[in-house]
Amino acid sequence: MSNFFNNLRYKFARWMQGRYGADNFTRFLSFLLLGLVVVNLFVRSGILSLLAWAVIIYMYFRVFSKNISKRYAENQKYLALEAKVKNFFSGITDPAKRAKNREQRKNYHIYKCPQCKQKIRIPRGKGMIMVKCPKCGNEFKKKS
Ligand SMILES: [Zn+2]
Structure with a gap:
């Protein structure tokens, strides 16, 4: 039985060769998917479940994609956006940063x-x- 699973794992690894795999953007999409599914437990909306399916399909499309440079570029874009969002929120929540921004606005x-x-x-x-x-x-x- 374990031989069967080893064989399966080997076949999967071979099939994944030359394919992109998971990245930070995949992780974000899986959180998004989880969020959609949990929210949909309460609202039970057809549009939301359609959206969840779209996210699943898009996620696997990226993971199994052979256009590695394009997927890599998407991930870089995602990381830049994530940094921007984090920076924006730390500008609101971090008191030292807020004071510095205020000082900047006063003098410049x-x-x-x-x-x-x-x-x-x-x-x-x-x-x-x-x-x-x-x-x-x-x-x-x-x-x-
Ligand atoms: Zn200029």
Whole structure:
């Protein structure tokens, strides 16, 4: 019997060769799926169970995908977004960070370069000034 399972595991490992497998985004999707299933225990909505199935299919599509570079890029995008969300919430909950943000707002204006959208920090209280974008060299007038 254990031979049968070993054989099965071996076959599965061979089948998985060259396929992407699980990553952080897979983990997120499985949590999302769990959330959907638990919520649906109470609401029993057809749309939610359809959504849960869509998540399952998408999750396995990614795990068994052979387009590894594309799946990897998706995971990088997911990680960047996750970092952004974490950063946003720590900006709300972390008192040291909040104090620092408040200090920044008091002493500096944050402007975006109209040409390349680079964020530029300008000290407040200097009247109208010419701002030179450090990235693209574009100059524009701003009230500081
Ligand atoms: Zn610029």
